[in-house]
Amino acid sequence: MSNVLRTAIVDPNDQTRDSLKAMLLGMDIVWLDAECSRYEFFADVVEQSKPDAAVISLDGGADRALMLMEKLRTSSPDCVLIAVSKSTDGQLILKTIRAGAKEFLPLPCDVEELHVALERILQSKYGSGADGRARGCRMIAVAGATGGVGCTSIAVNIGCNLAMRPENSVALVDLDLALGDADVFLDSIPDYSLVDVTENVARLDFHLLRKSLTKHSSGLYLLPRPVQLQDLELITPESLRKVCGLLRASFSHIVVDISKSFSQVDLTALELSNEIVLIVQLDLPCLRNMVRLLMSLQQIESIRDKVKVVVNRVGLESGQISLKKAKETIGREVFFQIPNDYRTMVEMRNNGQPLIEQAPKAAITLAVQQLTDLLAGAEVITTEAGEKPALDKTSSSNWMNFWPGKGGAKAKTK
Ligand SMILES: Nc1ncnc2c1ncn2[C@@H]1O[C@H](COP(=O)(O)OP(=O)(O)OP(=O)(O)O)[C@@H](O)[C@H]1O
């Protein structure tokens, strides 16, 4: 399954090639697979990397470019050809179309025009999803308001639930760079980590990417955290963007287990995500952190509207705050609740089996399944009352109740 258009470009002129390349790299519907400065090598490049579309400049020698297109038409008939040129001579355009080009765009290229042309090709190649929406990769981040709140358990199970559906291809990225344990939950010993994929991102094609990930029996692909602490600094916001770009081109869903450090790398993942699940438990320290986190995340435009509060371990007796009180405190609807079931969760982790295999009928399994469904299909999330959840601004003062000196007795820490 492909969600973006894989492209390759040939242009002997470094300047125009670089500017076309920059345009393509800036489009989230495009993955640039290969670039080439020589017409004579390009047919081999296309044969090897098998892009969906090739952008061919005519200005480094129109005759050679036209011959190349004729060749590609037979050697790589699935690759859609897009010709670009500074010349808008009618004869040249005609020859280009006859040589097999599907689109002709004048240089300097208008970015909007290029985007529309590529979108048209994407649409004609892959059509729309079953629900009529254009296909795209959905990225779901799972973050937590405190350590041990259940992020990895939930992220792994969302990933496995999604991966078990034949129409999906799913990758789980473990962003808990220092202490991540998603590999334990999936009972796998990965050969490669996020560091390997980061270092080779420019060279990986789809097949190599999948080989670099570890496949679980559910179909879920895992990209684990680095092995060595010394390598942590190699994972930067910039490198993560590149890796996610590559994953987006190859998978229908990416699930990210966010670390509790809320570093720049974590925030980048939140920015890139379509859905952010923020896990909380109904105890005072956790709710206090949730209030702080929501206040901070609320200030980041690319994040704030995507955050959904999920309460985990509902029903755990000792010292739990009521759901009603918790809602008042965080000033936001609770998107979903997951019941407490320690035994099933621990067995799931120890056996390296997702809930759906470990305990298919358990209430917790059904709950995580339902959460998965909501996240997978959620364009607009509604509350039980059918309203779009939003920060209840009138109750924001309640947040302050947890801050020492800002509110009532609940501000006290234990
Ligand atoms: N709904 C639940 N009911 C009972 N136990 C749970 C539930 N969810 C998670 N747990 C348990 O809580 C513990 C912590 O879970 P997990 O490792 O998934 O949390 P985490 O937020 O990823 O932790 P960390 O901060 O260490 O990364 C595990 O023992 C897990 O089995």
Ligand SMILES: [Mg+2]
């Ligand atoms: Mg974890």
